[in-house]
Amino acid sequence: MQKRNFLQATVISAVLGLGFVSAMPAANATNLIPQREGEIETTDLGCIVSAANCITSSELGFTVTSLGYQDIDGNTYAPSRLFVDKGATENNWGGGIRFGFTDLGTNTSRDEYWLRPVAYDSSGGVRENGQLEVGRFRFDFGQKMAEIMLELFDIEDAFKTGILATDGIFETNAVARDGLLDQHGDNGKSSITLRNATYFVLQLGNTGRDSVFRRTGDGVRLSGFAVSRSVPEPSAAIGFGLLATAGTFGLKKRKKISEEIGN
Ligand SMILES: [Ca+2]
Ligand SMILES: [Ca+2]
Numbered sequence: 001m002q003k004r005n006f007l008q009a010t011v012i013s014a015v016l017g018l019g020f021v022s023a024m025p026a027a028n029a030t031n032l033i034p035q036r037e038g039e040i041e042t043t044d045l046g047c048i049v050s051a052a053n054c055i056t057s058s059e060l061g062f063t064v065t066s067l068g069y070q071d072i073d074g075n076t077y078a079p080s081r082l083f084v085d086k087g088a089t090e091n092n093w094g095g096g097i098r099f100g101f102t103d104l105g106t107n108t109s110r111d112e113y114w115l116r117p118v119a120y121d122s123s124g125g126v127r128e129n130g131q132l133e134v135g136r137f138r139f140d141f142g143q144k145m146a147e148i149m150l151e152l153f154d155i156e157d158a159f160k161t162g163i164l165a166t167d168g169i170f171e172t173n174a175v176a177r178d179g180l181l182d183q184h185g186d187n188g189k190s191s192i193t194l195r196n197a198t199y200f201v202l203q204l205g206n207t208g209r210d211s212v213f214r215r216t217g218d219g220v221r222l223s224g225f226a227v228s229r230s231v232p233e234p235s236a237a238i239g240f241g242l243l244a245t246a247g248t249f250g251l252k253k254r255k256k257i258s259e260e261i262g263n
């Protein structure tokens with residue numbers, strides 16, 4: 001996302017512009033979303049796509065592990081794959097995974113890259129041609145990150161999507177229960193901030209009979225970035241304040257897309 005990169009640069013410039021630059025090294029911002037389409041290599045599943053389209057942990061600067069999960073009735077789903085996707089392009093990644101120009105129910109701005117899970121059933125088949133964005137992932141940064149900002153797109157099942165575990169401090173402006181966020185309507189955006197975390201486990205979306213989309217499930221996509229602490233407290237406080245507001249700059253009115261079975 002060009003806008004996000006610009007904001008990162010602005011925030012870092014603002015922090016460094018306060019005169020502490022000679023005393024301390026720069027804050028190090030990590031975009032959670034590579035600016036190219038492809039599959040995120042997970043530590044347990046690797047990639048299903050070709051090497052050229054496989055985005056490795058060394059490129060990312062962090063590792064992702066995909067975890068299995070259960071629905072409300074105890075049905076177990078295999079770990080999901082995780083892709084970087086831009087809406088403006090159709091993709092056929094193989095293995096039955098096809099992303100259309102328009103999704104049944106979850107449509108981010110066409111010019112933005114978002115992480116989108118690809119849900120599997122218990123027998124290893126993709127669900128909804130790979131277009132059901134449900135999954136559980138562990139992100140490991142290998143160091144304490146001063147701030148990790150996550151944006152969650154299209155939460156329509158209340159208190160099913162959010163943080164299941166972290167060693168950091170959880171904050172959100174949304175209504176939350178035990179790290180899980182309230183619904184935010186069709187194509188709505190919610191955000192979470194984690195402070196001083198080295199890892200987090202995130203549930204994206206929901207499937208099962210308690211979903212408002214009972215035939216499929218509620219798909220959710222992810223964006224965000226992380227900043228490692230390397231600035232002194234006074235400027236850090238200002239910098240993080242800017243980061244907190246940065247997320248709201250990206251909010252736009254989304255075109256409401258009617259859906260019957262979409263997630
Ligand atoms: Ca695409
Ligand atoms: Ca939706």
Ligand SMILES: [Ca+2]
Nearest residue numbers: 103106131219
């Ligand atoms: Ca979908």
